[in-house]
Amino acid sequence: MLLQIILSGILVGFVYSLVAVGLTLIWGVMDIINFAHGDFLMVSMYTVFWLYTLLRLDPLASLPIAALVTFVLSFLTYKLIIKRVINAPGLTALLATFGLSLFIRNFAQYLWTPNYRFITTSLVTDKKLEMGSVIIGIPQLVAALGSIMMTFLVVWFIKNTKTGRAIQAAAQSRDTAKLMGINTEKIYAVTFGISGACVGVAGALLATFFPIYPESGALYSLLAFVIVALGGFGNIAGALYGGVLIGLSEALGGFFLGTQFKYAIVFLIYLLVLQFRPKGLFGW
Amino acid sequence: MNVKNFRIDTLYGILIVILLLPFMNSNINFRHVMVIFLIFAGLGEAWNIITGFAGQTSFGHAAFFGIGAYTSTILFYKFGISPWIGMLAGAVLATVISVIVSYPCFRLKGHYFAIATLAVAEIIKQLFISWDYVEGATGISIPIVEESVTSMQFHSSKIPYFLIAYVLFLITTMTARYIENNKMGFYLKAIRESHEAAEALGIDTTRYKLYAMMVSAALTATFGTLYAQYILYIDPFMVFTLEVSMKIVLLSVLGGLGNIYGPIIGAAILIPLSEYTRVYLGGTGKGIDLMIFGALIIFVACFEPNGILGLLKKKRSRRRGDVYARADA
Amino acid sequence: MFMQEPMLEVQNVTMKFGSLIANEDVSFSVHKGEIVSLIGPNGAGKTTLFNCITGFYRPYAGRIYFQGRDITGRPPHEITAMGLTRTFQIVKPLKEMTVKENVLTGAFLRASSRKEAEKIAEEVLEMTSLSGKKDMPAGSLTIADKKRLEIARALATGPKMVMLDEAMAGLNQTEIKEAMELCLNLKNRGITLLIVEHIMEAIMPISDRVVVLNAGKKIADASPEEVTSNEEVIKAYLGERYHAKSKKSEHGV
Numbered sequence: 001m002l003l004q005i006i007l008s009g010i011l012v013g014f015v016y017s018l019v020a021v022g023l024t025l026i027w028g029v030m031d032i033i034n035f036a037h038g039d040f041l042m043v044s045m046y047t048v049f050w051l052y053t054l055l056r057l058d059p060l061a062s063l064p065i066a067a068l069v070t071f072v073l074s075f076l077t078y079k080l081i082i083k084r085v086i087n088a089p090g091l092t093a094l095l096a097t098f099g100l101s102l103f104i105r106n107f108a109q110y111l112w113t114p115n116y117r118f119i120t121t122s123l124v125t126d127k128k129l130e131m132g133s134v135i136i137g138i139p140q141l142v143a144a145l146g147s148i149m150m151t152f153l154v155v156w157f158i159k160n161t162k163t164g165r166a167i168q169a170a171a172q173s174r175d176t177a178k179l180m181g182i183n184t185e186k187i188y189a190v191t192f193g194i195s196g197a198c199v200g201v202a203g204a205l206l207a208t209f210f211p212i213y214p215e216s217g218a219l220y221s222l223l224a225f226v227i228v229a230l231g232g233f234g235n236i237a238g239a240l241y242g243g244v245l246i247g248l249s250e251a252l253g254g255f256f257l258g259t260q261f262k263y264a265i266v267f268l269i270y271l272l273v274l275q276f277r278p279k280g281l282f283g284w
Numbered sequence: 285m286n287v288k289n290f291r292i293d294t295l296y297g298i299l300i301v302i303l304l305l306p307f308m309n310s311n312i313n314f315r316h317v318m319v320i321f322l323i324f325a326g327l328g329e330a331w332n333i334i335t336g337f338a339g340q341t342s343f344g345h346a347a348f349f350g351i352g353a354y355t356s357t358i359l360f361y362k363f364g365i366s367p368w369i370g371m372l373a374g375a376v377l378a379t380v381i382s383v384i385v386s387y388p389c390f391r392l393k394g395h396y397f398a399i400a401t402l403a404v405a406e407i408i409k410q411l412f413i414s415w416d417y418v419e420g421a422t423g424i425s426i427p428i429v430e431e432s433v434t435s436m437q438f439h440s441s442k443i444p445y446f447l448i449a450y451v452l453f454l455i456t457t458m459t460a461r462y463i464e465n466n467k468m469g470f471y472l473k474a475i476r477e478s479h480e481a482a483e484a485l486g487i488d489t490t491r492y493k494l495y496a497m498m499v500s501a502a503l504t505a506t507f508g509t510l511y512a513q514y515i516l517y518i519d520p521f522m523v524f525t526l527e528v529s530m531k532i533v534l535l536s537v538l539g540g541l542g543n544i545y546g547p548i549i550g551a552a553i554l555i556p557l558s559e560y561t562r563v564y565l566g567g568t569g570k571g572i573d574l575m576i577f578g579a580l581i582i583f584v585a586c587f588e589p590n591g592i593l594g595l596l597k598k599k600r601s602r603r604r605g606d607v608y609a610r611a612d613a
Numbered sequence: 614m615f616m617q618e619p620m621l622e623v624q625n626v627t628m629k630f631g632s633l634i635a636n637e638d639v640s641f642s643v644h645k646g647e648i649v650s651l652i653g654p655n656g657a658g659k660t661t662l663f664n665c666i667t668g669f670y671r672p673y674a675g676r677i678y679f680q681g682r683d684i685t686g687r688p689p690h691e692i693t694a695m696g697l698t699r700t701f702q703i704v705k706p707l708k709e710m711t712v713k714e715n716v717l718t719g720a721f722l723r724a725s726s727r728k729e730a731e732k733i734a735e736e737v738l739e740m741t742s743l744s745g746k747k748d749m750p751a752g753s754l755t756i757a758d759k760k761r762l763e764i765a766r767a768l769a770t771g772p773k774m775v776m777l778d779e780a781m782a783g784l785n786q787t788e789i790k791e792a793m794e795l796c797l798n799l800k801n802r803g804i805t806l807l808i809v810e811h812i813m814e815a816i817m818p819i820s821d822r823v824v825v826l827n828a829g830k831k832i833a834d835a836s837p838e839e840v841t842s843n844e845e846v847i848k849a850y851l852g853e854r855y856h857a858k859s860k861k862s863e864h865g866v
């Protein structure tokens with residue numbers, strides 16, 4: 001039983017990691033809290049849902065489309081909004097992303113009502129993997145594996161491509177990056193796009209076993225904030241480990257103290273860890 | 285030359301206009317909007333003390349608001365104690381809790397602090413959701429009694445609620461103003477600008493941040509009590525959520541951060557907008573009201589990053605040809 | 614005069630950052646009314662020592678006494694309250710506040726009312742020739758004025774001793790002259806000074822004593838004349854720099 005809990009905690013943790021990686025990228029490169037991050041996830045879920053409903057496309061098949069949609073959405077967010085507030089004082093950038101979150105969420109509600117939607121048949125629906133007493137849902141397993149793959153793809157991209165290295169340089173220091181002749185404008189837009197693609201992938205993977213409604217991204221945003229801070233702002237490895245840690249503490253906390261406390265445990269873990277590492281697990 | 289006097293007069297002028305408005309228009313919706321406006325303007329003023337002055341971004345003020353609402357409600361619901369006493373008790377409790385949570389949070393800087401306040405508020409929400417004594421997620425309907433000042437319930441008119449909200453708002457604004465013009469205000473702003481410089485000037489940064497948090501929490505809680513008495517029902521999702529915290533943040537930033545006019549201006553724009561759009565468009569459940577709300581926020585953030593106040597200042601200084609308009613921000 | 618207890622006493626202070634030893638077993642003292650200069654090449658550990666003395670860092674080893682009281686590891690604000698304050702090499706103006714508000718913030722430490730604080734602030738602004746700019750936001754000042762503001766703010770706290778970290782860097786010849794006069798003026802008022810500075814021609818004439826740091830270690834502690842002729846100091850530091858600096862300043866830099 002305990003093994004089962006631990007495993008499912010880790011699996012969901014990897015999805016959290018992917019969402020957090022997207023958030024931490026923006027945070028690290030631009031020092032911006034994107035409150036609309038979770039709403040991009042919701043957009044991805046609806047994308048997958050409509051492709052499934054209207055074109056009978058399997059969620060896994062429409063995953064690249066969903067990722068592209070959120071990439072573009074996120075890219076445009078930078079071009080249309082963030083660009084104007086990136087150098088603004090204090091909490092202005094946050095104000096803008098919060099406004100965007102409100103807008104997207106309610107636009108979704110306007111278009112598609114607040115009702116819960118489900119994808120009831122897909123390649124992975126209701127399939128299970130049984131290993132002795134441990135039962136793992138295939139949708140969860142696929143979501144975790146997909147998230148791991150996307151996370152490593154992002155890491156690979158940042159480490160090994162020219163654009164990726166430019167992103168790294170911009171994260172170090174805006175001015176240095178400019179001096180190195182990097183077009184920061186373009187890099188920021190691409191970073192935003194990649195961040196969107198991360199939640200796009202996560203959203204498509206979650207859509208196979210998670211209800212789809214205008215607020216389905218809210219919880220993920222909230223958890224992603226905590227994970228990003230837990231790992232250290234802008235730290236990708238931190239987001240990866242942080243996600244798994246949060247997935248685990250949520251599962252174990254829920255098991256030992258009751259599910260109603262599982263998120264309270266998550267937030268408590270954050271407060272506790274930060275007492276010893278005030279800049280996050282991997283922060284300096 | 286008389287910039288200072290001019291500013292004082294402006295504040296008093298604004299306060300008098302606010303007081304007169306609901307007596308000039310007896311429309312019930314209008315009076316309702318005025319009550320909510322005062323509550324949120326006051327919450328913004330209280331929040332501004334810790335975030336605008338001291339620069340410690342709190343995303344968790346819903347916690348203090350909720351504690352104020354629940355304390356008076358529980359005392360009345362379970363023991364029949366007057367909400368006025370409940371309001372005081374709530375303020376005291378919120379202060380105590382602010383001290384307890386501030387110690388671990390103040391070790392953190394910047395965003396780490398902001399997320400920590402959010403975490404604290406979420407923990408408190410979860411506890412209330414699953415705490416049977418306070419009726420958990422079901423919430424509490426405050427028993428209706430005969431209207432009176434002692435019971436803080438008024439059923440025939442919104443004016444008494446308005447007056448109470450006005451007094452709380454006045455106390456909060458005047459407190460913020462007093463702080464701003466005295467040692468504590470200077471100390472808090474110094475902390476906001478540079479922790480290290482503040483320490484070198486002999487400022488006990490932790491202590492002053494704590495004072496700011498305590499005052500802010502106590503004032504926030506009083507509005508919680510009033511809100512509960514006004515709506516006559518509370519549950520954890522109404523008072524403890526991130527939405528409440530963020531609404532306070534939004535209107536203050538929208539108006540202009542770190543200035544006592546900011547929350548008043550921000551609330552004067554956002555609250556009527558959200559309340560009226562809710563009345564006229566919200567009934568459809570389609571969320572058009574919040575869409576407009578969101579779009580407006582984006583618009584202001586993009587085109588007037590210093591808040592509405594920044595816009596007004598720019599206008600004024602352009603007329604005066606004053607290069608240093610931001611000086612009195 | 615030197616029989617009495619020193620104002621500031623630094624005893625065997627060592628400070629490390631990881632494996633880097635920024636201060637190694639440094640000891641010296643400053644007496645009441647003195648102007649002592651702390652010099653050394655870039656990276657010698659001067660600022661680090663300032664941070665240790667004023668409580669921004671807790672030294673790895675050693676003790677620091679101010680007026681006979683052990684202040685090692687005490688928080689900076691307590692040390693300032695005791696009468697020992699400092700300026701920052703990398704200036705830290707309270708940007709969104711005006712020049713006067715910056716100074717006023719410091720003045721509140723000893724003032725019992727806003728009125729009294731205003732009075733202190735006016736005096737200090739006058740003394741540091743900032744009166745004309747008092748309503749400007751501190752963030753918009755020139756670097757020279759920001760350096761002045763650092764000093765003004767420190768003075769407003771009513772200190773017994775002030776530590777200046779390169780307060781003259783970036784000033785022109787006239788401004789340096791003014792700064793030197795200000796230092797002597799402060800000395801006359803009974804304020805003890807510990808000055809970190811690279812501009813030799815500015816500090817040598819006003820210093821009673823010079824302490825030299827090199828690679829974290831103290832290599833000399835003597836009168837300006839003795840220090841300028843000390844072989845080790847010349848080798849470590851003065852040789853090229855003193856000449857280079859004075860040449861540069863001849864060209865009016």
Ligand SMILES: Nc1ncnc2c1ncn2[C@@H]1O[C@H](COP(=O)(O)OP(=O)(O)OP(=O)(O)O)[C@@H](O)[C@H]1O
Nearest residue numbers: 630633635653654655656657658659660661662702
């Ligand atoms: N916070 C820190 N972390 C790590 N190393 C540091 C830190 N502060 C200073 N150092 C290192 O300690 C050494 C001494 O630096 P310090 O700033 O004290 O020198 P300094 O004498 O003030 O130099 P300068 O004349 O350039 O101001 C340098 O090698 C510096 O790189």
Ligand SMILES: [Mg+2]
Nearest residue numbers: 659660661702
């Ligand atoms: Mg230095």
